[in-house]
Amino acid sequence: MPPIRGAIQCAAVVDDAVFPSMTYERWRKAFEPKALGSNNLHEQLPHDMDFLIFLSSSSGIIGNRGQANYSAGNCFQDALARHRTELGMHSVSIDFGLVLGAGMVAENEVLLDTMKSSGFIGIRIQDALSILDRAMARPGMEPNMHVPAQIVTAVGTGGLTIQNQPSDPFWTRTALFRYLNQVDAPPHGLHSKTHQAASQDLQSAICMAATIEEASQAVCKALIATVARRKGMVPGDFDQHQSLGSYGIDSLDSIFLLGWISRETGVTLQTVEGVAIAELSQTIARRVLQAVEEDRQ
């Protein structure tokens, strides 16, 4: 056999769970093919190859909820590519997010919907292959072309995030994204004012309602719209006399909704499951009105 000139590490297993319920076995299942698998290739393959590419994921960059195991494996690959580059070997970790029509997302519609509503910007398979093509080229092969040890895709600029309206772009609230959030964004302050206005809108709708039923309906409408967007459904699919649990709300959705309720209304709840949507909405409306009353006194 001729010498091995390059390798692309594509192994991945996704096994999502919120961290408190992630067993060590589940941690290993997603972490090891990426971390141990990549390290094995690093140690066993010839050191003079033209390239060793890791197909990593931007899940490691944003800290995707429920993917601590997978994210850690991807971060390992990113660090390993940098380490190899420092040793003079050509290595690139490509953090893909959502490659449309390929691999695990092509086979799993639920995963595709969740990733889209979570705010990952999809790229076409042709574009993913172009990036891969570039990453394989050794430094200096083409003039003026610098390929860094890590390429991150799928995490949008501030403008794209606003345009796509993901249900909860939680990573944009971290310091890491402070600069990217400003790229393509509307003039300073406009978006934050818009967001502030949205949450104030819900709070004022509750406060201005003539009756508690009217206030509860305002919460119910906003809550259903939020859940529908997250689950890729339409508001008409929901019956407010049913609990959210009957619409396939899992523990990650629950964490997201508790955060949304807290941000939009200032109300802290322990759970959103087990009660009808109408009842949950009424509890939130009552708590908002109670807080306003307490502020007045």
Ligand SMILES: NC(=O)c1ccc[n+]([C@@H]2O[C@H](COP(=O)([O-])OP(=O)(O)OC[C@H]3O[C@@H](n4cnc5c(N)ncnc54)[C@H](OP(=O)(O)O)[C@@H]3O)[C@@H](O)[C@H]2O)c1
């Ligand atoms: N598709 C996307 O949108 C997307 C987004 C971000 C990142 N990525 C990254 O791109 C790469 C390819 O993803 P994909 O969508 O093509 O995934 P995929 O279709 O699920 O393929 C994963 C591959 O990994 C292999 N594998 C699993 N466990 C392994 C182990 N312990 N040792 C060796 N091989 C193992 C699987 O082999 P078997 O089939 O034999 O089990 C399968 O061929 C992954 O590294 C993933 O993190 C993909």
